[in-house]
Amino acid sequence: xxxxxxxxxxxxxxxxxxxxxxxxxxxxxxxxELNIKLFKLIEDNDFYIKHILIxxxxxPHTEGIRSLLKIYDAKVYSNSGEIHDxxxxxxxxxxxxxxxxxxxxxxxxxxxxTNSILFKIQNILFTGDSIGAGRLxxxxxxxxxxxxxLYLEKHLLYMDNNTIILPGHGPPSTLKAExxxxxxxxxxxxxxxxxxxxxxx
Amino acid sequence: xxxxxxxxxxxCKSYSATGYDYCxxxxxxxxxxxxxxxxxxxxxxxxxxxxxxxxxxxxEDLQNKYIIVSNFSNSAFVDIDFSESKILFSLFQFSTFKxxxxxxxxxxxxxxxxxxxxxxxxxxxxxxxxxxIGVEAADCNFNDSNLYYTNFTNAALSNVTFVDCNLxxxxxxxxxxxxxxxxxxxxxxxxxxxxWE
Ligand SMILES: [Zn+2]
Numbered sequence: 001x002x003x004x005x006x007x008x009x010x011x012x013x014x015x016x017x018x019x020x021x022x023x024x025x026x027x028x029x030x031x032x033e034l035n036i037k038l039f040k041l042i043e044d045n046d047f048y049i050k051h052i053l054i055x056x057x058x059x060p061h062t063e064g065i066r067s068l069l070k071i072y073d074a075k076v077y078s079n080s081g082e083i084h085d086x087x088x089x090x091x092x093x094x095x096x097x098x099x100x101x102x103x104x105x106x107x108x109x110x111x112x113x114t115n116s117i118l119f120k121i122q123n124i125l126f127t128g129d130s131i132g133a134g135r136l137x138x139x140x141x142x143x144x145x146x147x148x149x150l151y152l153e154k155h156l157l158y159m160d161n162n163t164i165i166l167p168g169h170g171p172p173s174t175l176k177a178e179x180x181x182x183x184x185x186x187x188x189x190x191x192x193x194x195x196x197x198x199x200x201x
Numbered sequence: 202x203x204x205x206x207x208x209x210x211x212x213c214k215s216y217s218a219t220g221y222d223y224c225x226x227x228x229x230x231x232x233x234x235x236x237x238x239x240x241x242x243x244x245x246x247x248x249x250x251x252x253x254x255x256x257x258x259x260x261e262d263l264q265n266k267y268i269i270v271s272n273f274s275n276s277a278f279v280d281i282d283f284s285e286s287k288i289l290f291s292l293f294q295f296s297t298f299k300x301x302x303x304x305x306x307x308x309x310x311x312x313x314x315x316x317x318x319x320x321x322x323x324x325x326x327x328x329x330x331x332x333x334i335g336v337e338a339a340d341c342n343f344n345d346s347n348l349y350y351t352n353f354t355n356a357a358l359s360n361v362t363f364v365d366c367n368l369x370x371x372x373x374x375x376x377x378x379x380x381x382x383x384x385x386x387x388x389x390x391x392x393x394x395x396x397w398e
Contacts, residue, residue: 134372162207172290176272177295177314182334183375
């Protein structure tokens with residue numbers, strides 16, 4: 001498996017391509033636009049975009065869908081069912097997809113990020129606008145923050161420490177660094193029982 | 202881009218080095234082969250899509266490099282000159298940097314979380330939207346740099362100077378600062394608290 005990164009000027013967002021070691025069908029995550037660099041990345045690696053994963057329906061993450069669909073016969077996956085009048089395959093938290101041989105786990109995020117989902121492929125977690133490096137990628141009210149905390153507690157914090165976080169904006173990270181230093185996450189950990197205690201129940 | 206294959210050594214959680222099934226700690230090659238591999242990678246001007254955790258480098262001239270989408274976490278850098286280099290979207294987490302020069306570098310979207318810096322010079326650099334959360338830095342200098350939206354949350358800074366810097370949206374939340382100099386910098390535009398608290 002190979003994963004490539006492309007910086008998108010529209011909203012200073014990150015677009016990622018996941019493809020096989022050799023040429024073949026590939027996945028694109030959050031195409032904020034289809035620029036020349038991104039197109040070259042796809043073509044130079046002999047990829048054919050077959051699947052477009054959208055973490056949430058917001059222009060910096062979706063503007064490239066239409067252009068991609070003009071070139072590639074691809075399916076779009078989101079949790080809204082429709083983006084820019086384009087019908088998408090509706091996916092929900094807890095689903096596991098098999099896309100051209102790649103196992104993709106769909107994770108959900110609660111209010112206020114209901115329109116946002118996360119995708120996990122192998123050891124990579126595409127977090128969209130939820131978790132960024134060192135901070136949450138969105139300014140939340142304290143109530144919203146508490147809800148997100150509960151979610152993190154339940155779903156994310158028991159993943160492997162070496163899980164690589166590829167957010168919709170800003171630098172990459174690892175779950176280890178976020179667990180240790182991201183204050184939004186360390187605050188939750190203070191209230192969490194130890195892992196072995198969790199396993200006993 | 203990053204390699205997502207885990208080192209095949211039993212129990213190791215590091216990512217394997219580009220081109221190998223093992224990380225540098227567990228690679229079954231002679232010291233000469235590893236040294237040659239290390240030299241070949243570092244000789245390139247464009248270091249792109251490399252994954253080399255547990256790298257140990259000393260006394261190297263890495264000026265004017267373009268390091269992009271690479272992972273050098275858990276590594277040690279001593280007396281390395283990164284001056285005038287561009288480092289983009291890369292991971293240097295849980296690494297140590299001793300007496301390294303980063304003068305006039307452009308560092309964007311790069312994550313140094315959990316690393317230690319001793320006697321490092323970052324002056325006249327553009328260090329934008331990058332991550333220094335949980336770092337320990339002593340006797341370091343970021344003078345005359347642009348640190349827009351760079352994150353020093355939970356960092357321990359001792360004898361570190363940020364003279365004449367752009368600190369707009371630079372995040373120092375929960376950082377420990379012992380003899381830190383913000384002279385001539387717009388530290389009032391930096392963040393020291395979170396608004397929801
Ligand atoms: Zn190993």
